[in-house]
Amino acid sequence: MTDGRPLILGNWKMHRTPSETTAFLGDLLPRVQGVTGRDIAVAPPYTCLAAAGEALRGSAVSLAAQDVFWEDQGAYTGAISAPMLQDLGVRYVIVGHSERRQHQGETDHTVRLKVQAALRADLVPVVCVGEQETARVSGRADTVVRGQVLRALEETAPGDLRNIVVAYEPIWAIGTGRTATPSDIAGMHAVIRSEIERVFGGPGAAVRVLYGGSVTPATIDVIMAAPGVQGVLVGGASLRAADFARIAAYRVD
Numbered sequence: 001m002t003d004g005r006p007l008i009l010g011n012w013k014m015h016r017t018p019s020e021t022t023a024f025l026g027d028l029l030p031r032v033q034g035v036t037g038r039d040i041a042v043a044p045p046y047t048c049l050a051a052a053g054e055a056l057r058g059s060a061v062s063l064a065a066q067d068v069f070w071e072d073q074g075a076y077t078g079a080i081s082a083p084m085l086q087d088l089g090v091r092y093v094i095v096g097h098s099e100r101r102q103h104q105g106e107t108d109h110t111v112r113l114k115v116q117a118a119l120r121a122d123l124v125p126v127v128c129v130g131e132q133e134t135a136r137v138s139g140r141a142d143t144v145v146r147g148q149v150l151r152a153l154e155e156t157a158p159g160d161l162r163n164i165v166v167a168y169e170p171i172w173a174i175g176t177g178r179t180a181t182p183s184d185i186a187g188m189h190a191v192i193r194s195e196i197e198r199v200f201g202g203p204g205a206a207v208r209v210l211y212g213g214s215v216t217p218a219t220i221d222v223i224m225a226a227p228g229v230q231g232v233l234v235g236g237a238s239l240r241a242a243d244f245a246r247i248a249a250y251r252v253d
């Protein structure tokens, strides 16, 4: 399903109503119309997915969701399943974002279940991993992130790896204005890649690995030039049409 192109994904978090979504995408779409050679997607809140799908129809921008439940249907009040998202035209789904791990009790176990649920419905899970600042300071960042990757993907069939995206999002860089350095990003991407290939061998090369954490128009070109970076997950800057369009139009010379 994925084609290996870089992915630029905007995570709106808990922002916007359906009418605001329609207006925002009306502003964004002309700005990214000429941008080619990369996949672009936006992840609005659940309540805005239908409006966003309508606004994106016929465009090159894909629809993403911010979470999914692990069962396909049943007595799970308040939950939204992967087949429901699929029917709305959703292509990508963020799984295991650190804000959900922090506030909604997400664990490596639920992340793994959600990855499998997404794959069953032909959605592309965007699996978020990343260390706390304390882990980085104490030299445990690689171990933490390797463990998260392993536990999220361990039940994945090799044939599904081309439909998996991993987003490395150091928690201390999310929403803080502190972007990781290109060498830290490249270093962790190499760690993630080696863990995936240790477990899955050659087919692991099909997994796309993104960076996320305070990406802005000022930092995107340098981040995309870092070895191993195959796209970005963008929070705050994705709420500003001009900024997100500039990020989508990144240039690597």
Ligand code: PEP
Pocket: 011, 169, 173, 174, 175, 176, 177, 212, 213, 214, 215, 233, 234, 235, 236, 237
């Ligand atoms: C995110 O929400 O995944 C994120 C990276 O946020 P921000 O870009 O605001 O740091």
